[in-house]
Amino acid sequence: MMELRAIVSSSSSSSLLHQLCRLLLLPLLLSVSANDAASAATAPLKFGINYGQIANNLPHPTQVSGLLQSLSVNRVKLYDADLAVLSAFAGTGVEFIVGNEDLHNLTDARMARAWVAQHVQPFLPDTRITCVTVGNEVLSGKDTSAMQSLLPAMQSVHQALVDLGLASKVNVSTAHSVNILATSYPPSAGAFREDLAQYIQPLLNFHAEVGSPFLINAYPFFAYKASPGSVSLPYVLFEPNPGVRDPNTNLTYDNMLYAQIDAVYAAMKAMGHADITVRISETGWPSKGDTDEVGATVQNAAAYNGNLMKRIAAGQGTPLKPDVPVDVFVFALFNEDMKPGPVSERNYGLFYPNGTPVYNIGFDGASLSPSPSTSPFSSSSKTTVTFAVGVVVLLSALFL
Numbered sequence: 583m584m585e586l587r588a589i590v591s592s593s594s595s596s597s598l599l600h601q602l603c604r605l606l607l608l609p610l611l612l613s614v615s616a617n618d619a620a621s622a623a624t625a626p627l628k629f630g631i632n633y634g635q636i637a638n639n640l641p642h643p644t645q646v647s648g649l650l651q652s653l654s655v656n657r658v659k660l661y662d663a664d665l666a667v668l669s670a671f672a673g674t675g676v677e678f679i680v681g682n683e684d685l686h687n688l689t690d691a692r693m694a695r696a697w698v699a700q701h702v703q704p705f706l707p708d709t710r711i712t713c714v715t716v717g718n719e720v721l722s723g724k725d726t727s728a729m730q731s732l733l734p735a736m737q738s739v740h741q742a743l744v745d746l747g748l749a750s751k752v753n754v755s756t757a758h759s760v761n762i763l764a765t766s767y768p769p770s771a772g773a774f775r776e777d778l779a780q781y782i783q784p785l786l787n788f789h790a791e792v793g794s795p796f797l798i799n800a801y802p803f804f805a806y807k808a809s810p811g812s813v814s815l816p817y818v819l820f821e822p823n824p825g826v827r828d829p830n831t832n833l834t835y836d837n838m839l840y841a842q843i844d845a846v847y848a849a850m851k852a853m854g855h856a857d858i859t860v861r862i863s864e865t866g867w868p869s870k871g872d873t874d875e876v877g878a879t880v881q882n883a884a885a886y887n888g889n890l891m892k893r894i895a896a897g898q899g900t901p902l903k904p905d906v907p908v909d910v911f912v913f914a915l916f917n918e919d920m921k922p923g924p925v926s927e928r929n930y931g932l933f934y935p936n937g938t939p940v941y942n943i944g945f946d947g948a949s950l951s952p953s954p955s956t957s958p959f960s961s962s963s964k965t966t967v968t969f970a971v972g973v974v975v976l977l978s979a980l981f982l
Contacts, residue, residue, distance in 0.1 A: 629894045630657030630677075630911035631932075632864055633667070637918040639935045643670035646915070649937060650676065659863060659911045661718065663701035672708040679863075679911075681715040682739075685731040688716060694738035695745060703746055713753050714739055715863070719799060721778050722759035729781050732756060733788060740792055753794035756785075757863040760800040760842055763849060768828040769835065769902065772845030773852055786855045795909075798846055799864035802838040803877060803886070803926075810876045813838075819867075819882060820889035833901035839865060839890070844902040859909070865890070866913035868926035869940050878926045880941045887912060887932065888943030 647670045650658065656676050660667060663680040680702065687693045702711055716736045720728050736754050743749040764775040774782050789796055802818035816823040818838045825836040835841040846860050867886035871878025890910065897907040917931035917940065933939055
């Protein structure tokens with residue numbers, strides 16, 4: 583759940599793209615310290631994007647591949663293992679997380695192996711699949727059968743990867759809602775819900791054993807929507823604010839997302855695990871919502887994603903783990919018109935399905951736009967580049 587679009591189709595596009603990035607970044611780089619610039623230039627890019635497809639008007643995966651390559655987005659999370667998508671990204675170097683929510687069948691070792699053999703193995707190494715997610719937010723639901731099947735399904739998929747010689751390349755995880763936490767404030771008091779302990783403890787043991795990350799879907803938007811009178815908007819949007827001090831650690835948090843990440847670390851530590859990495863598998867902010875969805879605006883969506891991306895580009899860590907860059911998959915690439923639920927569910931995209939950006943994230947600056955007659959996904963041999971400075975900042979680590 584970027585304002586940057588570059589559709590490139592000539593052999594000289596790459597050098598032009600790099601030159602434009604340098605020109606657009608120069609004013610910004612002159613305004614930051616040398617240390618900050620060096621940090622942004624050397625930090626690994628910890629940015630990915632969720633590529634959801636619950637829509638009837640999305641561009642073909644080959645066009646999406648071109649779009650993401652032009653943006654230099656090199657990590658993508660799918661909710662399935664779509665053949666067309668994985669084929670379209672072959673040879674691009676983009677790193678994929680693929681998913682399977684069929685927990686019942688995956689608990690069967692033979693079926694798990696058959697699925698891996700059909701949906702993962704054939705695409706390697708041309709398409710870089712690095713993780714399989716089993717289920718999605720299972721523990722925050724009400725299906726106890728699914729909860730009981732979650733770990734066995736993960737174990738079956740992992741064993742299939744081992745049997746097929748892929749375990750060194752592909753790991754196994756599952757994404758959780760932040761609602762599996764019973765306590766998240768202060769972050770140092772983070773704790774998982776007691777009713778879920780019977781599932782979470784063995785899951786943590788599994789993650790530690792196989793070395794896979796603990797995935798969390800975290801949306802500060804929901805906290806603000808639920809209580810706009812008591813939740814600070816600057817605090818959830820990464821904008822200047824006094825911050826919130828954790829009385830147990832004396833660490834100060836200037837945004838809710840980082841507090842939630844550290845609360846998960848604290849909750850895992852309380853269960854005996856300080857050996858597992860937390861990764862944000864979904865976060866974002868809707869650009870539109872129902873009348874009762876307070877805060878769902880274009881301005882807030884641009885602020886949330888733009889400010890978050892700048893921090894990611896700088897390799898910033900949380901107060902508890904300042905040396906571990908925050909690892910985030912933003913939700914989502916496109917607005918998805920067939921998603922059920924409130925209006926916000928269909929308006930998390932950074933792009934409209936026609937390839938135009940939903941909003942400008944970042945700083946004011948010059949841009950190069952295609953002519954009105956040019957399709958955003960044109961196959962013309964002419965170079966068509968549309969830029970917004972905000973995401974160029976995010977990608978500075980790649981070009982400097």
